Amino acid sequence: MNARIETVVLDMAGTTVVDDGLVEEAFARAWDRERGEAMGLDGVDREGALQWVRDTMGQSKIEVFRRLLPEDDAQALNRAFEAAYDELVGEGRSIAIEGAEAAIRALRAQGRKVVLTTGFARPTADAIVASLGWIGLPDLVLTPADAGRGRPLPDLNLMALIRTQASSVHAIAVVGDTATDIGSGLAAGAGLVVGVLTGATPREAFETAGAHQVLGSVAELPELLERLGR
Numbered sequence: 001m002n003a004r005i006e007t008v009v010l011d012m013a014g015t016t017v018v019d020d021g022l023v024e025e026a027f028a029r030a031w032d033r034e035r036g037e038a039m040g041l042d043g044v045d046r047e048g049a050l051q052w053v054r055d056t057m058g059q060s061k062i063e064v065f066r067r068l069l070p071e072d073d074a075q076a077l078n079r080a081f082e083a084a085y086d087e088l089v090g091e092g093r094s095i096a097i098e099g100a101e102a103a104i105r106a107l108r109a110q111g112r113k114v115v116l117t118t119g120f121a122r123p124t125a126d127a128i129v130a131s132l133g134w135i136g137l138p139d140l141v142l143t144p145a146d147a148g149r150g151r152p153l154p155d156l157n158l159m160a161l162i163r164t165q166a167s168s169v170h171a172i173a174v175v176g177d178t179a180t181d182i183g184s185g186l187a188a189g190a191g192l193v194v195g196v197l198t199g200a201t202p203r204e205a206f207e208t209a210g211a212h213q214v215l216g217s218v219a220e221l222p223e224l225l226e227r228l229g230r
């Protein structure tokens with residue numbers, strides 16, 4: 001089914017926004033402030049916790065922290081993480097992927113809706129969008145709390161479809177830099193699921209995850225859709 005793509009769902013960190021270790025750095029700051037030498041569940045230490053954050057990149061952050069700590073501690077760590085990430089954004093550390101802004105404009109000029117999605121909470125997502133001067137650039141920015149469940153579940157993509165009034169799951173494209181993004185796109189039944197190589201995921205991992213296409217970066221997306229006649 002090669003429906004025209006009406007709505008493009010773009011991940012933020014690693015896909016449209018450079019993730020230069022910012023998530024890890026914010027997490028390390030948060031852990032040091034909130035936990036210090038204290039261990040998490042199953043005796044997980046700072047290094048183990050950092051590895052877990054790397055392994056679960058792209059997933060809802062609060063869900064990730066709940067696997068490390070009891071509920072109250074997970075909430076506290078999440079607040080500390082958000083604060084630390086906001087500090088890094090405030091320090092000018094959040095920058096756009098080269099060509100991402102032009103790609104978003106081109107997709108909209110092609111008559112499509114563009115939705116940014118993220119595993120971050122709303123205040124962090126808004127701070128990133130504002131720091132890039134992107135308020136109003138996409139049609140919509142969605143966080144896990146807006147949709148219900150975070151990635152790899154399909155909720156964010158399906159909420160993007162509903163909020164932009166796309167005609168079918170076949171008319172949405174989901175684009176991301178992690179296998180988690182690919183899984184969420186496939187789980188939503190998206191007509192086109194695309195991996196981009198601007199994060200830490202190699203091409204082979206996208207192919208294994210079932211991505212329909214792999215691009216060097218989101219900058220190539222408007223042309224890909226035209227080339228595919230979609």
Ligand SMILES: [Mg+2]
Pocket residue numbers: 011012013014015057058176177178199
């Ligand atoms: Mg990402």
